Amino acid sequence: MAKSIIYLDNVKRYYLVGDYFVKALDGVSLNINEGEFTSIMGPSGSGKSTMMNLIGCLDTATSGIIKIDGESTNGMNETELAYIRNKKVGFIFQQFNLLGKQSALKNVETPLLYGGISPKLRKEMAMEALDVVGLADRMKHRPNELSGGQKQRVAIARAIVSNPSILLADEPTGALDTKTGHQIMELFETLNAQGRTVIFVTHDLSLGNRCRRQIHLRDGKILGAI
Ligand SMILES: Nc1ncnc2c1ncn2[C@@H]1O[C@H](COP(=O)(O)OP(=O)(O)O)[C@@H](O)[C@H]1O
Numbered sequence: 001m002a003k004s005i006i007y008l009d010n011v012k013r014y015y016l017v018g019d020y021f022v023k024a025l026d027g028v029s030l031n032i033n034e035g036e037f038t039s040i041m042g043p044s045g046s047g048k049s050t051m052m053n054l055i056g057c058l059d060t061a062t063s064g065i066i067k068i069d070g071e072s073t074n075g076m077n078e079t080e081l082a083y084i085r086n087k088k089v090g091f092i093f094q095q096f097n098l099l100g101k102q103s104a105l106k107n108v109e110t111p112l113l114y115g116g117i118s119p120k121l122r123k124e125m126a127m128e129a130l131d132v133v134g135l136a137d138r139m140k141h142r143p144n145e146l147s148g149g150q151k152q153r154v155a156i157a158r159a160i161v162s163n164p165s166i167l168l169a170d171e172p173t174g175a176l177d178t179k180t181g182h183q184i185m186e187l188f189e190t191l192n193a194q195g196r197t198v199i200f201v202t203h204d205l206s207l208g209n210r211c212r213r214q215i216h217l218r219d220g221k222i223l224g225a226i
């Protein structure tokens, strides 16, 4: 039977700005089962990143229920949230967020630094992740010696190195040309076929339409049936 991995019930995230509230997310309900590939689309400011940050436990909701892998994150303290974040979620961002002075290999190793894993094993795991994204031959390159698409592949390797079950990609192709964007989408499709649950935020309908499941956000709400 399908297993719920992400569950949101009437989730709101309001920001107090001056003396009024910005309703970044305004009552979102959603269930995503293990192994799904979902795209999130919507104009700038519609709440896409807010939703990703809540699912990834980088932020907490103003109200509503959030469950990750069946476990409610409501009322968890920072240590507990960090645990979920590190164990279950891999993040990929538009601007790659790589360490500029470090090699691809060292960048991919960073999530493993505090897990009590030996340097030798860390290196092996990072090499394997780089192999999965097709960059085994670029391990020693620094970010400025890589193309945009290759930088994003390094960031994806970093996101999968600790083997999380959920990948949250927030406009991962936003800084890439169309062809490279589709290659990155193809990589996410492969990672999904290997069993990972993927949420892919994009402005690009030709990318979003590749996903079986598509969610459209507008003003902090989901449009239409989900
Ligand atoms: N830290 C914040 N403080 C105040 N308002 C914010 C903050 N973060 C986001 N917002 C507002 O919340 C809304 C949704 O933002 P966001 O989730 O980043 O949208 P998207 O990713 O779809 O572009 C926007 O109106 C934005 O200005």
Ligand SMILES: [Mg+2]
Binding pocket: 048, 049, 050, 170
């Ligand atoms: Mg955003």
